[in-house]
Amino acid sequence: MAYKKITVPEGSKITVNDDYSLNVPDHPIIPYIEGDGIGVDVSPVMLEVVDAAVSKAYAGTRKIAWMEVYAGEKATAVYDQDTWLPEETMNAFKEFAVGIKGPLTTPVGGGIRSLNVALRQELDLYVCQRPVRWFTGVPSPVKHPGDVDMVIYRENSEDIYAGIEWQAGSPEADKVIRFLKEEMGVTKIRFDTQCGIGIKPVSEAGTKRLVRRALQYAIDNDRESLTLVHKGNIMKFTEGAFKDWGYEVAKDEFGAQPLNGGPWMSFVNPNNGKQIVVKDVIADAMLQQILLRPAEYDVVATLNLNGDYISDALAAEVGGIGIAPGANLSDKVAIFEATHGTAPKYAGKDKVNPGSIILSAEMMLRHMGWLEAADLIIKGVEGAIAAKTVTYDFERLMEGAQLLSCSAFGKAIVKHM
Numbered sequence: 270m271a272y273k274k275i276t277v278p279e280g281s282k283i284t285v286n287d288d289y290s291l292n293v294p295d296h297p298i299i300p301y302i303e304g305d306g307i308g309v310d311v312s313p314v315m316l317e318v319v320d321a322a323v324s325k326a327y328a329g330t331r332k333i334a335w336m337e338v339y340a341g342e343k344a345t346a347v348y349d350q351d352t353w354l355p356e357e358t359m360n361a362f363k364e365f366a367v368g369i370k371g372p373l374t375t376p377v378g379g380g381i382r383s384l385n386v387a388l389r390q391e392l393d394l395y396v397c398q399r400p401v402r403w404f405t406g407v408p409s410p411v412k413h414p415g416d417v418d419m420v421i422y423r424e425n426s427e428d429i430y431a432g433i434e435w436q437a438g439s440p441e442a443d444k445v446i447r448f449l450k451e452e453m454g455v456t457k458i459r460f461d462t463q464c465g466i467g468i469k470p471v472s473e474a475g476t477k478r479l480v481r482r483a484l485q486y487a488i489d490n491d492r493e494s495l496t497l498v499h500k501g502n503i504m505k506f507t508e509g510a511f512k513d514w515g516y517e518v519a520k521d522e523f524g525a526q527p528l529n530g531g532p533w534m535s536f537v538n539p540n541n542g543k544q545i546v547v548k549d550v551i552a553d554a555m556l557q558q559i560l561l562r563p564a565e566y567d568v569v570a571t572l573n574l575n576g577d578y579i580s581d582a583l584a585a586e587v588g589g590i591g592i593a594p595g596a597n598l599s600d601k602v603a604i605f606e607a608t609h610g611t612a613p614k615y616a617g618k619d620k621v622n623p624g625s626i627i628l629s630a631e632m633m634l635r636h637m638g639w640l641e642a643a644d645l646i647i648k649g650v651e652g653a654i655a656a657k658t659v660t661y662d663f664e665r666l667m668e669g670a671q672l673l674s675c676s677a678f679g680k681a682i683v684k685h686m
């Protein structure tokens with residue numbers, strides 16, 4: 270494919286087989302978005318750490334050919350002031366199959382819609398996978414942070430994130446309200462003028478493909494349970510249906526049977542004969558449970574907004590969003606991404622924790638099958654934290670720690686590989 274502003278480096282493409290497995294060459298071209306705000310701080314450190322891990326693991330026989338692609342403020346500088354998410358950025362992720370991105374700014378209440386959400390929707394990256402685990406020594410507000418070891422499977426293409434909403438007082442909002450009242454018999458809109466309207470689509474197909482991936486993950490990674498998190502008591506036909514369809518996939522496709530008469534279920538992991546329990550929890554109770562009884566939860570499948578909240582809340586138990594990684598996955602394309610935002614007050618200060626995007630890159634290496642390099646990153650992060658050489662977010666909560674800049678923390682990770 271010909272690109273206008275993207276320079277394609279020397280290297281080869283990762284390709285995807287019909288069964289969605291990858292063919293990864295020794296010099297894969299990997300597109301990356303630097304990101305707005307603290308993207309300028311964390312992304313270069315991530316590139317340096319990954320290059321060091323790959324070089325150490327494979328003694329020069331493998332090397333990533335990084336290819337910068339643009340989105341957010343940088344795209345408006347490289348293309349034109351109205352181009353926030355260029356078509357060719359999307360094409361590059363499709364063509365090269367595996368990529369990584371820093372955070373992108375989304376204005377609140379008006380202006381452009383989320384570029385992060387747009388990327389997920391355009392590329393149908395329907396899984397947002399966010400593992401949350403504790404590294405020994407990381408400061409935590411809970412007594413036993415080591416009990417937190419969960420993997421969130423957040424539905425990434427539906428729910429109120431679909432962006433179907435109209436501003437209060439707009440002709441569109443008024444028209445929808447009129448339709449609801451006059452044609453659907455709705456009487457419960459408390460104030461029916463100057464009322465914003467949002468729509469929450471949740472489908473059987475969207476739910477089932479997400480839960481299917483989460484259950485397969487539980488099987489492949491020897492996990493004990495999958496919890497469907499929903500607010501189905503209130504939103505019966507969206508969140509409640511998510512729960513029902515989730516159990517249905519477990520039953521119809523994985524052979525799950527009711528436990529003690531249901532609704533919880535279990536099935537046998539075909540890899541090792543162990544039971545995998547499938548259960549559900551209402552979302553507000555879950556936010557309490559993850560603080561009080563985190564050891565009881567393992568893989569979590571949930572809707573888009575719940576997943577956004579739960580992943581940040583869980584991250585806070587194990588060091589904060591500065592260190593929590595994530596991936597956006599379709600069947601064919603994977604974009605790894607920091608879970609935090611652009612933290613504008615810290616932008617360009619070489620201060621923040623680059624751990625989130627570095628650990629996202631670690632997930633990317635694992636996805637590519639470069640396990641030795643991924644293991645080195647974990648070793649480096651563990652070593653830097655154990656030596657108490659950390660960025661401000663950890664240093665302010667740790668006794669006797671040495672405060673490092675963002676880039677110096679990257680170097681400490683490399684030193685401990």
Ligand SMILES: NC(=O)C1=CN([C@@H]2O[C@H](COP(=O)(O)OP(=O)(O)OC[C@H]3O[C@@H](n4cnc5c(N)ncnc54)[C@H](OP(=O)(O)O)[C@@H]3O)[C@@H](O)[C@H]2O)C=CC1
Nearest residue numbers: 371372373374375376385591608609610611612621622662
């Ligand atoms: N995927 C994405 O690209 C995302 C983008 N965003 C966007 O980012 C912008 C800012 O959002 P905001 O709500 O302020 O959330 P942010 O995640 O940007 O920042 C909130 C706070 O989290 C802490 N934090 C964030 N990143 C780090 C880090 N790397 N190291 C250490 N601490 C960190 C800081 O806490 P403290 O002040 O205590 O030091 C910071 O003030 C918005 O436009 C939002 O839409 C938000 C989330 C995800």
Ligand SMILES: O=C(O)CCC(=O)C(=O)O
Nearest residue numbers: 374375383385386577608
């Ligand atoms: O797109 C955004 O601005 C926020 C997204 C977000 O919070 C997330 O993906 O966790």
Ligand SMILES: [Mg+2]
Nearest residue numbers: 577578581608
């Ligand atoms: Mg979020």
